[in-house]
Amino acid sequence: MKVAILGGTGKFGTALTRRLASTDDVVIGSRDAERARAAAAELGVRGASNEDAVDGVELVVLAVDASAALDTARALRAAIGTTPVLSVASELTVKGERSLAERVADELDAPVSAGLHTVAASTIGEEQDALVCGDDDDAKALALELAGRAVAGRAIDAGKLRNARALEGLTGVIVAVNKRYKAHAGIRLTGV
Numbered sequence: 001m002k003v004a005i006l007g008g009t010g011k012f013g014t015a016l017t018r019r020l021a022s023t024d025d026v027v028i029g030s031r032d033a034e035r036a037r038a039a040a041a042e043l044g045v046r047g048a049s050n051e052d053a054v055d056g057v058e059l060v061v062l063a064v065d066a067s068a069a070l071d072t073a074r075a076l077r078a079a080i081g082t083t084p085v086l087s088v089a090s091e092l093t094v095k096g097e098r099s100l101a102e103r104v105a106d107e108l109d110a111p112v113s114a115g116l117h118t119v120a121a122s123t124i125g126e127e128q129d130a131l132v133c134g135d136d137d138d139a140k141a142l143a144l145e146l147a148g149r150a151v152a153g154r155a156i157d158a159g160k161l162r163n164a165r166a167l168e169g170l171t172g173v174i175v176a177v178n179k180r181y182k183a184h185a186g187i188r189l190t191g192v
């Protein structure tokens, strides 16, 4: 799959890129094209400015710092157009009724899915499930395909985008569990 990972210079984007580099055509995006190219060279993929990175890809992964997700989506609205977007962002302090992913969707003309919130950068590729939700079936299918390669377990369709609020909230749960048990927890659904 041709995929742009915006914020691909960061902790999560770097880990996801490393995982996908051998199976997907990945381009790392950054606010600074030079920084993207330097990070990409180390991972054997391409790098570009966020705006150029989204050009011609099948899926955009919005993996910038969560506090910058809305501004980044707003700034890239024209460049992203109708290309499907996967938002992985979680706010540890929930702001308002609606999820960050739903608010990202408000800023874009593209169909937005949300997922991978329980998959820590340090546990990408490990045996765990990845939950993905979204309203557009085709866009969600792409996000699920990518999520399925990001973990050794399964990518699970978690329903409509309104469920993003619950998925985003799981990040805080995982962080609390990790602190309590000095662990690197992931999620595994039973009965599916």
Ligand SMILES: NC(=O)c1ccc[n+]([C@@H]2O[C@H](COP(=O)([O-])OP(=O)(O)OC[C@H]3O[C@@H](n4cnc5c(N)ncnc54)[C@H](OP(=O)(O)O)[C@@H]3O)[C@@H](O)[C@H]2O)c1
Residues within 6 Å of the ligand: 006, 007, 008, 009, 010, 011, 012, 013, 029, 030, 031, 032, 035, 036, 062, 063, 064, 065, 066, 067, 068, 069, 072, 088, 089, 090, 091, 116, 117, 118, 119, 120, 121, 122
């Ligand atoms: N870390 C995890 O384990 C984990 C797990 C699941 C989901 N997530 C989600 O993944 C996303 C990235 O997390 P992370 O830990 O990788 O974050 P991070 O390292 O702090 O940031 C990722 C990238 O965001 C870009 N960025 C930072 N501030 C920005 C701003 N004001 N405007 C635009 N871009 C900005 C930076 O790229 P440039 O400076 O190169 O532009 C940075 O390398 C977050 O939304 C987080 O909720 C993280």
